[in-house]
Each structure stands twice: as C-alpha cells, then as structure tokens.
Amino acid sequence: xxxxxxxxxxxxxxxxxxxxxxxxxxxxxxxxxxxxxxxxxxxxxxxxxxxxxxxxxxxxxxxxxxxxxxxxxxxxxxxxxxxxxxxxxxxxxxxxxxxxxxxxxxxxxxxxxxxxxxxxxxxxxxxxxxxxxxxxxxxxxxxxxxxxxxxxxxxxxxxxxxxxx
Numbered sequence: 001x002x003x004x005x006x007x008x009x010x011x012x013x014x015x016x017x018x019x020x021x022x023x024x025x026x027x028x029x030x031x032x033x034x035x036x037x038x039x040x041x042x043x044x045x046x047x048x049x050x051x052x053x054x055x056x057x058x059x060x061x062x063x064x065x066x067x068x069x070x071x072x073x074x075x076x077x078x079x080x081x082x083x084x085x086x087x088x089x090x091x092x093x094x095x096x097x098x099x100x101x102x103x104x105x106x107x108x109x110x111x112x113x114x115x116x117x118x119x120x121x122x123x124x125x126x127x128x129x130x131x132x133x134x135x136x137x138x139x140x141x142x143x144x145x146x147x148x149x150x151x152x153x154x155x156x157x158x159x160x161x162x163x164x165x
Contacts, residue, residue, distance in 0.1 A: 017113050032057040035072040037127050037136055040160035068157065069139040072131065077130035079109030080133055087113050092124060103129055106136070113133045114144070123147040125154065129163055 012094060030047050031038040041059060045148050050056040056071040062165070075082055080098045087094060092113035110127040121144035129136040142150055 004158050017151045030059045036071045067141045074134040
C-alpha cells in the first residue's frame with residue numbers, strides 16, 4: 001500500500017511540475033517572409049509581418065517588452081549614414097556613438113538610440129548590414145526600465161542573425 005501511495009504521489013508530482021524560469025526554453029527560427037533574414041529566439045515569441053507595404057517583420061517577446069523588427073532597404077547609402085537618416089525620420093535620439101563593425105561576417109553600422117512611446121521612455125538598438133543592393137535592417141525596442149535585463153537575450157538573438165542565405 002505504501003508503494004502504491006509513493007507511485008501515485010510521484011505521478012501527480014510530475015503532472016503538477018512547472019519549470020522554473022532558469023530552465024532553457026525551446027527556440028525556433030523566425031524567418032522574414034520576403035527577405036533572406038532570420039533570427040533564432042524563444043518559441044513562445046510572437047511574429048507579425050506588416051501588411052502595410054513597409055516590408056517589416058516583427059518578432060515580439062512573451063512579455064511584449066522587447067520588439068525586434070527586420071527588413072531590407074534598397075539604398076546606396078552607407079550603413080551609418082542610413083541609420084542616422086532613419087533615426088531622424090523616426091524621431092529617435094542617438095545615445096551612443098555610431099560604430100562601423102562586423103556583425104555575423106557582414107560589414108555593418110550600429111548605434112543605440114532613445115525615444116518616448118506612449119509616455120514611456122524606450123531604448124533602441126539599430127543596425128544596418130551591407131547587402132548586395134541595399135541594407136539588412138534591425139531595430140530592437142525595449143522600455144528603458146527593462147533594457148538592461150534583456151542584454152544577454154539580445155546578444156543571443158543578434159548572434160543568431162542570418163542574412164542573404
């Protein structure tokens with residue numbers, strides 16, 4: 001009888017088990033539907049393709065406090081020049097020095113920026129990777145109060161970025 005109770009308790013315990021936050025999540029690849037761009041992130045994120053004609057593909061984390069947008073811009077501009085122009089058009093304020101860098105074997109420009117969205121201070125990370133006839137664009141938005149908490153996650157996502165496959 002004691003053995004039966006132990007078995008039942010074990011079975012019930014396994015059914016009620018809820019994994020803690022430090023258990024590694026299952027990832028999936030999020031692929032832009034029209035452009036050769038993809039990132040890997042948690043499988044419980046949401047994705048949406050902007051049907052307005054902008055060509056932007058958004059990936060949003062489960063807490064809805066980090067948005068990653070991918071798109072391709074046909075332009076002859078250099079990455080930093082294009083990012084500055086884009087930031088000005090969007091009303092973003094550059095908060096860090098624009099940097100020429102290499103991101104996943106592509107020449108790229110990047111910088112951090114800030115804006116206010118719905119009275120909430122927002123931090124941004126913008127990057128432009130040089131393609132054959134334009135730029136692969138990445139915009140990451142996150143409220144100021146949780147941006148630092150997403151740094152590791154952002155590094156992982158950016159390191160998974162694949163373009164021009």
